[in-house]
Amino acid sequence: MAYEQEEEEEHEIRSQLYEQFALIAKAFGSARRLTLIEILAQAEYTVERLAEEAEISVANTSQHLKTLREVRLVKVRRDGVVAYYRLTDEGIFQTWQMIRELGERHNAEIDRLANRLWLDRDPQLSISFEDLMPLLEEDSLIILDVRPEREFWSGHITGAICIPLPELPGRLPEISKNRKVIVYCRGPYSTLSDKAVRLLDANGYHAKRLELGLPEWRLQGLPVSSQPREMLPAS
Amino acid sequence: MAYEQEEEEEHEIRSQLYEQFALIAKAFGSARRLTLIEILAQAEYTVERLAEEAEISVANTSQHLKTLREVRLVKVRRDGVVAYYRLTDEGIFQTWQMIRELGERHNAEIDRLANRLWLDRDPQLSISFEDLMPLLEEDSLIILDVRPEREFWSGHITGAICIPLPELPGRLPEISKNRKVIVYCRGPYSTLSDKAVRLLDANGYHAKRLELGLPEWRLQGLPVSSQPREMLPAS
């Protein structure tokens, strides 16, 4: 009888414990929150700028950030009225990446949607980290980061230059035509670099797109440079 | 205008894509489903046996398995009326482990609950994989797997012997008293090995508990032995 009761209680504790783990998984279980996580994997952001990047209303973004905060997936620091959000640690991005890879391996619908997103992504114009490595020796190579400036300063491939996509058309003259250009952005589902490659290609440049983004580059232990927070631009 | 519309459409596709990834995360977002995943990480199971192990009703277990199946976290094979479920690949357990580690790192409630579950787990009687390695040379060591037989045959530490916990009291004579015993089970939140260590200890054995379970051992690439499916016991 006492033994049965002990078993009962143990089962109850374990249920509560797994309920807590489930809360963490649930925090990843929303398209909007995954979008926020993807952006926060690039840089610390304020609620308003984050909402703008994610194309979600500010109030809704704030609510989702609250959910993420409750299970400690994100942290806030406050500077006056302004709240700066960032991922708690590298494990958050890693977990998102694992979920992403599960989907890529097993889910046909994901395959279909990814291909629609990549309609005009030419596989010939893509390059993996591995294939880039030997080319890094040549100094005739330009590595171009087309993410928003704030993301670049928060961490970029060492040696890369920063021209955010919206500014690229006006700043083409800054790029020498006789050097190969390698463009990268946030990750496999970000199309900033696709658009940059198309633009460069149309203007007679020899440009390729890195298959993965900065967070994946960092996770693989490849060289990243960044600016201390105090020196970051406002927006 | 056409550009705006293109942006619109891209946003829509990306939303749908992330919705798919969210479905996968949601599948991990239930205490009961995590319990099922934890058990399926040990071995293939039928619905009924799985329900029994997880202490969930059969109908409810079947429903949760359906959810897991829909996002391809589990696979079924059928043999007559009997359905055998198993995890689709190693990535499922890895993802669960990442979520578990996130919780352990950041969630105080999880810490509190784990400690209640481990009330009578003596840290002195625990040993890590790393610390076990040098001891493996001594052949005076007995490695004891106290999980259900089906889990043992599906994969166990090479050299281990199998005595399921419920049978242990009656089978103590099989264990030589002058050899150290290392007991293991499903993982850090399984208490089968705690109970075994307590029993052995009370009977004059020198027993310790492995901190992690078989799935973690396998994931680290340590030596595992198993029996082909056809040779597995029925229950």
Added chain:
DNA sequence: CAATTATTCAATAAAATAATTGAATAAAAT
């Protein structure tokens, strides 16, 4: 061929989650 067994399905009621809207708060700027 009836009975048994393992699994799934359908219906239900309760609970949790989502996005929108508009208001509240509180620091900073005028």
Added chain:
DNA sequence: ATTTTATTCAATTATTTTATTGAATAATTG
């Protein structure tokens, strides 16, 4: 001291998710 700005909160409605119960299905066994 007002006004502006960034963020959060509260209320609402719609939707989704959950566990239970009891029935349906379909392969085996007697």
